[in-house]
Amino acid sequence: MDWTLEVVILPVSDIDRAIEFYRDKVGFHLDHNTQTEQMHVVQLTPQGSGCSIVFGNLPSQNEMAPGSMRGLQLVVSDAQAARAELVGRGVEAGEIMVIDPRDGGTFFGFSDPDGNSWAVQELKVRAEKPLIPVEARGRFGADM
Structure with a gap:
């Protein structure tokens, strides 16, 4: 049984x-x-992702303090292009860090206005092999 x-x-x-x-x-x-x-x-859902973020004012959504989520991770096929896109839209993004020269070892980060922080990891393989095939994206199989 899959647990997604x-x-x-x-x-x-x-x-x-x-x-x-x-x-x-x-x-x-x-x-x-x-x-x-x-x-x-x-x-809201990142392009190509099977996981969404949810926020609101329900009691269960207010149990954590705003800005207390740390290290959520996004994956992109090109960290430089992703960072440039975010910066171009007005997001303060950290510098790109190469922790390991192999695929998967390049990262940068950003935070939302409350301080929830995100790590963005580059996996070049995602350009050829997306985690979710384009034809399978969206709630009902339609591309988001």
Whole structure:
């Protein structure tokens, strides 16, 4: 039986500011922004990912302090291009570090406005072999 990690709760202090950051600056796809009188829940997914981030104002989403998530990891096929894209959109990204010259040993990082931190790892193999094939992406098989 497969057990897939599909959602990570991200603690944020301002839902609208977090939407703007992750959608407009980082480039995540806004899957839904559901608001009722009782709650506000948002889900965003990085391009090509099977795992999304969710934040909102439900009690379970407010158990962690905003900015307390550390070291969430994204993987890209080209760290320099990914960093340039983020910086071009106004994200303060750290310098690229080569910890190991083999594929998978190159990283940089960034944080959201609350201080939740992300590591971005370069795996060049993802350019030819994406983790999720393009035709299988999206909630219903459509590319995000």
